Amino acid sequence: xxxxxxxxxxxxxxxxxxxxxxxxxxxxxxxxxxxxxxxxxxxxxxxxxxxxxxxxxxxxxxxxxxxxxxxxxxxxxxxxxxxxxxxxxxxxxxxxxxxxxxxxxxxxxxxxxxxxxxxxxxx
Numbered sequence: 001x002x003x004x005x006x007x008x009x010x011x012x013x014x015x016x017x018x019x020x021x022x023x024x025x026x027x028x029x030x031x032x033x034x035x036x037x038x039x040x041x042x043x044x045x046x047x048x049x050x051x052x053x054x055x056x057x058x059x060x061x062x063x064x065x066x067x068x069x070x071x072x073x074x075x076x077x078x079x080x081x082x083x084x085x086x087x088x089x090x091x092x093x094x095x096x097x098x099x100x101x102x103x104x105x106x107x108x109x110x111x112x113x114x115x116x117x118x119x120x121x122x123x
């Protein structure tokens with residue numbers, strides 16, 4: 001259905017931005033990224049996150065280091081690279097522009113009724 005496809009595309013479009021934003025706070029483990037995304041109601045599974053983290057790393061936006069864990073094998077912690085921070089700053093600007101455009105587009109919108117219904121009731 002068109003609605004579900006559009007919703008999926010919207011979520012995919014902001015996922016990378018949200019992940020970079022979360023990582024910009026400081027070193028973070030992948031499961032902690034997933035928890036932060038869950039708090040934001042942006043549900044992501046490991047099968048989605050790990051390939052994205054690998055792509056961001058391969059593009060030079062992230063680096064990682066291994067840290068010993070008290071409860072198992074060493075863990076990989078991610079951090080933004082200088083290039084990643086630069087990209088995030090550019091995405092911040094883009095987000096501000098998009099949020100403004102959406103806000104303006106929604107002004108005066110009559111929610112709950114379609115344009116046709118509004119026109120037919122006013123005639």
